Amino acid sequence: MTTDVTAPARTIRAGFVGGGFMAAVHSRAARAVGAALAGGASSSPSRSRDAAERLGLARGFDSLDDLLADADADLDVVHVCTPNATHADIVRAALEAGKHVICEKPLATDAATAAELADLAAERGLVAAVPFVYRFHPMAREARALVASGETGRLVSVQGAYLQDWLATPNDDDWRVDRALGGPSRAFADIGSHLVDLLEFTAGERVTRLNAVTRTVYGARATNTDIATEDLVAVVVELSGGAVGTLLVSQVAPGHKNGLVVELGGTAASVRFEQERPERLWVGRTSDSRLLERDAARLSPDAARLSIVPAGHPMGYQDAFNAFVADAYAAIAGERPDGLPTFADGVRAVRVTEAVLRSAASGEWTEVAA
Known part of the structure; x- marks a missing residue:
């Protein structure tokens, strides 16, 4: 019998969108698992830098696009920790960039959009999870x-x-x-x-x-x-x-x-x-x-x-x-x-x-x- 939670075989490089309470919870969990906290983006460049400092991220990016595209960050997964109405656009952008996604609930504010995002993740073969913890x-x-x-x-x-x-x-x-x-x-x-x-x-x-x-x-x-x-x-x-x-x-x-x-x-x-x-x-x-x-x-x-x-x-x-x-x-x-x-x-x-x-x-x- 094992008493260990499942752990990844290699270091996951994680990015975070948002800088509030849930971003802190997500980043603590990622750090506990041994992930590299590669960077984050928030609602403005200054908020991104502040969040990176508070959460212990390697870097605050000026925008979501910059975070997703940065070769040095080289993200495996994006944690979406922003207000509900913004989830769908951020998730879609991350999936289209080839990133796995962990998105705070609700996944979207309507079921049709949520289903579209689930289908997109499946089509891309990406892990997509919602923290019903x-x-x-x-x-x-x-x-x-x-x-x-x-x-x-x-x-x-x-x-x-x-x-x-x-x-x-x-x-x-x-x-x-x-x-x-x-x-x-x-x-x-x-x-x-x-x-x-x-x-x-x-x-x-x-x-x-x-x-x-x-x-x-x-x-x-x-x-x-x-x-x-x-x-x-x-x-x-x-x-x-x-x-x-x-x-x-x-x-x-x-x-x-x-x-x-x-x-x-x-x-x-x-x-x-x-x-x-x-x-x-x-x-x-x-x-x-x-x-x-x-x-x-x-x-x-x-x-x-x-x-x-x-x-x-x-x-x-x-x-x-x-x-x-x-x-x-x-x-x-x-x-x-x-x-x-x-x-x-x-x-x-x-x-x-x-x-x-x-x-x-x-x-x-x-x-x-x-």
Whole structure:
């Protein structure tokens, strides 16, 4: 049994577009995997130089075109960490330049464009990944393994939530609130997409139809007015195997920092994963309930692979992100790591988001495109 995440056989040369929080997360992960941080580009030459200094990149480039074309940078992969509405153009340019791509979600703000990008990556034979990183918590993989092994029995119910409070007051504001930058959906596209991805990944089934309600709690904030994107979403879902359930997504839930929770209820057992308590998994049966602690010696092979420190030494979000980047880079090197979220998963997330918006607008059940 190995407890190492997949690692590339050679040094990957990585470039970064954007210089904010997510660029910092991506660059830390790339550095942890042993990549060469060859350069970056941001919204202006001065911002590019500032980002390069802060993130420890070899050089800040004046533009995306300069970054992609520079022979000294010689990029293998481009990490796209910019506002949502800019993703598609940057991804397309990187793919057309022959670069592998890791793009923050949403891959695009509409499903048709996302599908075009996925097709382009496939045509060029390029690795294209979207960081649905909660898949990379070892105990999320253990939940998946328990369901796949049949230990839970047939799934009959699901419940999930993703609750945050960073936009809980009208004085809280962010570029994501602006539809022109963030796209037509905010709360669901931003965090609801993670919830559905984790649900479908652990369940091994897809949401086939849904009924959604959205709410914009604050129509005006500190700098944004006439806000059209949603603060919270409630969704009833039906899965391909017949299970039904409920999902709640909110960015205005006081006291909740990153409350991502998925519970899968089967005929024999229930399994619950909580991202804020990622070192354990709750397993419930009619006879008893127990907390399964992360211990590589007692986990399924895939969960043990991602469990890179001894039991009792907590792992967290950056560890999961590092493991995602390690697997993405391994795919670039020719490996086929299990569970890597690709552009196909990015397309799926946008299609689910569009179904949520259609259902909320009509008040009716809506089918989710495959």
